[in-house]
Amino acid sequence: MTVRGYAPGRVNLIGEHTDYNDGFALPIALGVGATAEFDGAPGARVLEVSSREEDGAVAVPLSTAPGADTVPGWAAYVAGCVWALREHGVAVPGGRMTISSDVPVGAGLSSSAAIECAVLEALTAASPSPVPDRTTLARIAQRAENEYVGAPTGLLDQMSSLYGAEDTALLLDFRSLDVDPVPMRLGDDVLLAVDSRSPHRHAAGEYRARREACEAAAAELGVPALRDADDDAWRALSGDEQRRRARHVLTENRRVLEAAAALRRGDHAAFGALMNASHASMRDDFEITIPAIDAIAATAVESGAYGARMTGGGFGGTVVVLASAEAARRITAELPGIVSGAGFPEPAVTPVRPGRGAHVA
Numbered sequence: 623m624t625v626r627g628y629a630p631g632r633v634n635l636i637g638e639h640t641d642y643n644d645g646f647a648l649p650i651a652l653g654v655g656a657t658a659e660f661d662g663a664p665g666a667r668v669l670e671v672s673s674r675e676e677d678g679a680v681a682v683p684l685s686t687a688p689g690a691d692t693v694p695g696w697a698a699y700v701a702g703c704v705w706a707l708r709e710h711g712v713a714v715p716g717g718r719m720t721i722s723s724d725v726p727v728g729a730g731l732s733s734s735a736a737i738e739c740a741v742l743e744a745l746t747a748a749s750p751s752p753v754p755d756r757t758t759l760a761r762i763a764q765r766a767e768n769e770y771v772g773a774p775t776g777l778l779d780q781m782s783s784l785y786g787a788e789d790t791a792l793l794l795d796f797r798s799l800d801v802d803p804v805p806m807r808l809g810d811d812v813l814l815a816v817d818s819r820s821p822h823r824h825a826a827g828e829y830r831a832r833r834e835a836c837e838a839a840a841a842e843l844g845v846p847a848l849r850d851a852d853d854d855a856w857r858a859l860s861g862d863e864q865r866r867r868a869r870h871v872l873t874e875n876r877r878v879l880e881a882a883a884a885l886r887r888g889d890h891a892a893f894g895a896l897m898n899a900s901h902a903s904m905r906d907d908f909e910i911t912i913p914a915i916d917a918i919a920a921t922a923v924e925s926g927a928y929g930a931r932m933t934g935g936g937f938g939g940t941v942v943v944l945a946s947a948e949a950a951r952r953i954t955a956e957l958p959g960i961v962s963g964a965g966f967p968e969p970a971v972t973p974v975r976p977g978r979g980a981h982v983a
């Protein structure tokens with residue numbers, strides 16, 4: 623019997639690089655995602671994985687572990703989930719798995735978390751072990767990514783994919799791991815994802831460097847995480863760069879809470895202003911944007927958007943825009959030409975809305 627696990631990508635509306643600082647974020651799950659189709663083979667000690675988007679099947683031994691025999695490439699996300707599930711005490715069945723995904727890769731929309739969560743949905747549904755709760759699944763996926771794949775990411779992407787719901791943004795608290803659903807009624811307004819089509823460069827090393835800077839700032843302030851520092855504690859830090867890194871995180875946490883309140887009131891103008899402030903903070907203080915992304919965000923706002931900001935880890939990827947229907951029409955028609963005319967790759971504009979989270983399909 624075939625088991626199908628589905629899990630979406632995400633757009634983070636606000637709250638970037640806050641997850642590993644025990645802070646807050648406000649993402650939505652997307653209507654595009656990854657599917658993992660699994661057929662068990664009784665007694666098999668291997669998971670044969672193939673992808674509709676990539677060539678070649680990969681044999682993942684169920685005993686796979688980080689280290690010498692780590693499975694390379696895209697299949698590492700699958701192998702990492704096999705390893706992390708077994709580490710958690712879940713019996714993983716052998717068999718065949720086919721992955722397909724319509725989340726664009728490298729666009730900052732969490733294509734890898736979508737694969738991880740789809741794989742976990744399929745393998746836990748097919749396993750005789752009890753299915754872990756959603757937050758535990760998110761931690762298992764994060765462990766796969768941190769310890770098997772070797773990317774020091776937080777829990778934002780997996781929590782978004784696993785808890786997403788239609789017409790709902792998720793106010794996430796990364797200390798308590800509480801998920802507070804915030805109704806998102808777009809009404810006549812529109813949410814756009816503008817893919818910069820600019821490849822991520824040095825993103826992994828820069829991500830790690832930002833994380834280390836935050837940890838160093840927390841240590842200097844004598845707090846467990848930047849979440850625990852007062853709003854203006856950044857002033858006491860030594861060094862301009864260190865102060866700006868911490869200021870981004872502290873002000874971003876505050877903006878997330880204000881944005882969730884604005885969304886509950888249906889105040890999209892106030893929400894947009896917070897998106898713009900978040901973008902400026904990522905550009906000037908955290909320094910994770912690139913000129914193509916800044917050009918997209920600025921053009922969207924000049925075209926009448928309530929707000930626009932880069933979403934995801936940075937150094938490329940996607941700008942999320944909140945706009946009235948009229949401004950959205952103008953942006954869709956004119957922004958790609960304006961941005962490519964300024965010498966950047968021509969962006970792709972797609973309307974998005976909050977979609978359903980991971981499930982067995």
Ligand code: GLA
Nearest residue numbers: 638639775776777778934935
């Ligand atoms: C990437 C990481 C997340 C988060 C964001 C930035 O998407 O995977 O854990 O840190 O960057 O907010």
